Amino acid sequence: MGEIVLELKDASIFQKESLVLSEVSLKIEKGEFVYLIGKTGSGKSSFMKTLYGDLPLQKGEGHIVEFDLKTLKEKDIPFLRRKLGIVFQDFKLLPDRNINQNMLFVLKATGWTDKAKMDTQVLNVLEKVGMKTKGFKFPHELSGGEQQRIAIARALLNDPELIIADEPTGNLDPQTSVEVMKVLQEINKSGRTILMATHDYALILKYPAKTIKCDANKVFEVVQRAV
């Protein structure tokens, strides 16, 4: 048994007042790769949002990295997110600055001060996703796949204990999806924990891993072959 990075016990996920998921119990250990599947509207995104503090955990228990989701205070949310790497379906890069500045913003925002170290770290993560030469580009000048790789690189900047990817391939064509997936797989192999929401079953078949499913207000683990 490895170190546990995410643990939920009887948690209920609410979107405003309406209950989306109930009795969620889940454990993710360090180094795991976990898929979260389910139809649109089944609560995947709300589940993810609860994990990174965009929705409050109102009922049940939840621990993520060193934070207790139940007692998480508004002012602690930024520090929780520094321990996580979040990748979105719509990339969410800052459109008003180029890639390098996007990366530097994150580093400065999370307390880095040494200019030389920051530059090295930016090159470092861009290299991991194979985008080392694109630093001077603006987000809108890149293709969707490239933007998503940049977003993954951004998620890696603070050496996160858990990467939360909310349908990272949702906006990409199958081939590009596979490329992005390869990047995520490599990152997972280097020892990082990844929780990825998706409804791209082809990817799951190609890269099998532990899979949990949201359906009928419940979350449960499914056996790969039964998908």
Add this chain to the structure above:
Amino acid sequence: MANSFENYQRRKLISSYFSVVLSIALVLFLLGILGLLVLNTKKLADRSKEQITISVFLKENTKEIEVEQLQKTLAMSEYTKSSTYVSKEEAAKQHSEDIGEDFVDYLGYNPLKNSIDVKLKADFVTAEKVEEIAATLAEKSFVDEVSYDRVLVSMVAKSVEQIGFWILVASAIFTFIAVLLINSSIRLSIYSKRFIIKTMQMVGATKTFIRRPFIWQNIKLGMIGAAIALLAIAGVVYYLNTNFQDFGLFDEPYILIILFVSVFLLGILISFISTYFATQRFLNLRTDELYY
């Protein structure tokens, strides 16, 4: 490609900054002019107050030395702005001119008395104080009568108070409108960046860190706006001073300096507060709420 995009973005930014700067400048200009008015009401009021005269009529047999003494006492008292001795001949001449008829000839003698006309300093022109001064002067043995226009004194004091009050009310309303206008243009410019702000929060930036560049940016705009407003106010002051010399705008230069500094600080303060609250608003929303 990158270059033309940057240029395009810069142009877009400049035009959106322009409206913020312009609204700050216009509003501060109006406020500054009003401030100028407020600071000068006292001067205008004082001037009308100091026109009021107390006439001290002297008895027929008053000795010259007593008159001189009274004049000296008056000159030394703190309430006197100026005092002039008016002999009954001068008074008669003046009065004849006023009524257009030589009444001395008609009557065969001059019924008027020698008098000293006292003009008071503005601070002493209130009904009570004038009353008191008149009473003290009347006590002297050689003084026959002290007379002044009671109605005028109380009217001047009252209307000055009223004018001052309404100018203050107008300033308050203007300040309120100023804050409202500047606030809404700043809020609009931040609203357009609400998704960027949310993304910044998603990557672990604290609220203070996200807010800082916005505040600095808008304070800079506030300073530019205030500078434009001050230039315009300076122009107005210069115009007034060359065309209405006796207005005495430069008599007390520190008042102008205080006005300029406070307009400038107000520009910074308003943009700071508006930015703070506008960013706060979007920082506190959850992602889903941004779409409304």
